[in-house]
Amino acid sequence: MLGERGSPPRRYTGAVELPPRSITAEEYAPFSLCFEAAFGIQPTEADLELWRKAVDLDRTLAVFERDEVVASADSYWFDLTLPGARTLPVAGVTRVAVRGTHRRRGLLTALMRTLLDEAHGRGEAVAVLTASEGAIYGRFGYGLATVQxxxxxxxxxxxxxxxxxxxxxxxxxxxxxxxxxxxxxxxxxxxxxxxxxxxxxxxxxxxxxxxxxxxxxxxxxxxxxxxxxxxxxxxxxxxxxxxxxxxxxxxxxxxxxxxxxxxxxxxxxxxxxxxxxxxxxxxxxxxxxxxxxxxxxxxxxxxxxxxxxxDDLWVRLLDLPAALGARLYATTDRLVMELSDGFCPWNQGGWALEAGPDGPGRARRTGPREPADLRLGVAELGSLFLAGVRASDLARVGRVEELTPGALARADALFGPVGGEPAPFCRSGF
Ligand SMILES: CC(C)(COP(=O)(O)OP(=O)(O)OC[C@H]1O[C@@H](n2cnc3c(N)ncnc32)[C@H](O)[C@@H]1OP(=O)(O)O)[C@@H](O)C(=O)NCCC(=O)NCCS
Known part of the structure; x- marks a missing residue:
């Protein structure tokens, strides 16, 4: 992806205030207008009032330049249903926008950095979002988990x-x-x-x-x-x-x-x-x-x-033990994964998942004599998380690597739908 057509991406050199910060109640209108304008919408006062309740000021992030909001992001805090009919509160990322005049200078990257760091700091295990374009979020470790x-x-x-x-x-x-x-x-x-x-x-x-x-x-x-x-x-x-x-x-x-x-x-x-x-x-x-x-x-x-x-729901795992421990699994197994995570390096390294259908899984750091069964990135693990994507399908295109013979089939079975549940699907937009 190029910055301007034909030129390499530039980093922002202007007077924006970084890192992004949360907004005050008085800043709600300019914050919302930044997002709405990015989607070509000119909301009425009534529209803005209707959405006000959806915004938890503490969870907002804005980049200011000379008192103007030039970039925005926000997240809900709501339940996601996981395989095995478990629910987990997750960060539902939304209202992501950068003003047209300020794009391709790293402001989305700055927003995502702060948003994921803060969510992780608050102990939030998973972030999810639906994307305006499918090419945006993979670079930040989000994996496509459901389609519509x-x-x-x-x-x-x-x-x-x-x-x-x-x-x-x-x-x-x-x-x-x-x-x-x-x-x-x-x-x-x-x-x-x-x-x-x-x-x-x-x-x-x-x-x-x-x-x-x-x-x-x-x-x-x-x-x-x-x-x-x-x-x-x-x-x-x-x-x-x-x-x-x-x-x-x-x-x-x-x-x-x-x-x-x-x-x-x-x-x-x-x-x-x-x-x-x-x-x-x-x-x-x-x-x-x-x-x-x-x-x-x-x-x-x-x-x-x-x-x-x-593509519909994109899943970003932030805390592996909490996330992988929250769902049930279709088979009883112990799968060792070598995980890469460039954007959130605290996840990087070896993880052993011990799991089954009768209780929450347990993910722990591997010891020195635990060779990995699979090598994959955090986005790929996010894709597997809701039981809608098979490790073997990702392996066929080189996105998951089988290190122990038979591990892909075991991963397909382990992460697959639990107890006859339907494929994952998100009924609501956010
Ligand atoms: C999508 C959007 C938020 C990107 O903001 P930005 O500040 O230009 O993004 P950044 O400069 O931080 O870009 C980060 C990387 O993503 C890439 N990227 C940005 N937007 C992209 C897009 N729409 N498609 C593919 N890649 C994109 C950049 O090229 C850059 O790549 P690099 O790291 O290799 O240099 C902005 O273009 C926007 O507001 N678009 C309209 C509203 C929208 O779609 N919002 C998203 C809602 S889900």
Whole structure:
């Protein structure tokens, strides 16, 4: 990557204040504007107020030049679900931006340095993020751990292979009613899904405020709840309506924003409802897992067209014993790894992971007579962490090296999905 087109990267020589520091409440607006401008957004006062609650001032980082914010970064502190249905609080890195006039001079590098050092200093074991571009974060030790798919399905070809048994009751509800019950249903769902994260109050504030910029030309949100026969809410769907009357005939699109439930059977009922809405020709969703259960419900699975597959969650391991010790593993084994970590050298060196399905793993420094089974970088280990990437796939492209014969197959088994869990997937953007 070059600094300006055709020239090598430059280091900043101007009057910026480094290292980056956290902002005060008064600095919230310029901090936010730095980030929004980098994405071409000009927020209203109301937009800024809506996001204020999402920002924990102590976790922000800003680079100032003459009292102006020229670069920003921030992180949430929320739960990530790990293989084995364990949860771990992690740093959810967000609002990363450098002013257009200040790029390719090392300011992102300075932000990442301080952010990861501070997170490590606070005892945070893992940082995660979703990236605006896939080429940015590998250099800082983030490994791609989950992918997401956009899908489209013609309602004319959306029959299920077997009838859905109707249980309980579906009802379209207003925003206030949905706000009362959807968060609890989500909270149960995200704890069962490795790779998913907690939705904090700020997330629901933005979701239910449903600002115009979130609609992308579609309608506001419609909310649908499912209640069990006993009257307990156990499923939630949110969708938008995109108008399209083709020569007077209905060719409208239902854009699904959320569809989750306590059980697969209730989730299937939500999908049946979304696919059967009159006047809709197409149902689409922007963020779905690649192993979408919807495909297995359909009589004609090819009709669930994947229109794009993208990198989603990137994982940066900061504290190996705490991170590797927080999840469960699919097999019982002892795997010795020789790890490189140029950006966070405290992780560098030999690690033995003793782990299994019945309790948290244990990672410890290796002794002198413990030869390594695998040689890999911290980004590669981050990719394996959520059980969505196999060491053998990374080895085929030279990113993991097998030092003991058979170690790759053992690593695939050890780090793989635990107890029939789905592949890791993150339902929420942050
Ligand atoms: C992405 C962004 C934050 C990079 O900031 P920056 O200060 O220019 O980055 P740095 O100068 O510290 O660059 C660090 C390294 O990353 C590389 N890099 C920076 N941006 C990159 C990009 N978009 N794609 C690939 N490489 C990139 C640099 O070339 C540099 O490489 P080097 O270490 O080999 O010299 C900035 O371009 C930006 O704000 N973009 C728009 C908003 C955005 O995408 N934010 C990220 C949200 S996830």
């Amino acid at each position: 798919a956009s899908v489209e399905l013609s309602t004319a070809h959306a029959a299920f292979s077997r009838p859905v048994e109707r249980t309980g009751r579906l009802n379209q509800v207003d925003t206030e009613t949905a706000r009362k019950v959807a968060p609890a249903v989500h909270d149960r769902a995200r704890r069962r899904q490795p790779g998913d994260v907690e939705r904090q109050d700020w997330y629901w504030d933005v979701h239910f405020a449903d600002p115009h910029w979130a609609r992308e030309g579609a309608s506001g949100l419609f909310h649908v709840l499912h209640e069990s026969a006993a009257g307990d809410p156990d499923g939630y769907a949110a969708y938008r309506w995109k108008d399209n009357w083709k020569r007077g005939n209905p060719a409208n699109e239902v854009v699904v924003v959320d569809a989750f439930a306590d059980t697969p059977a209730v989730e299937a009922q939500l999908w049946r409802h979304l696919l059967d809405l009159d006047l809709a020709a197409k149902v689409s969703a922007w963020k779905r897992p690649l192993d979408d259960p919807l495909r297995w419900l359909l009589a004609d699975p090819r009709r669930l067209e994947v229109t794009s597959v993208r």
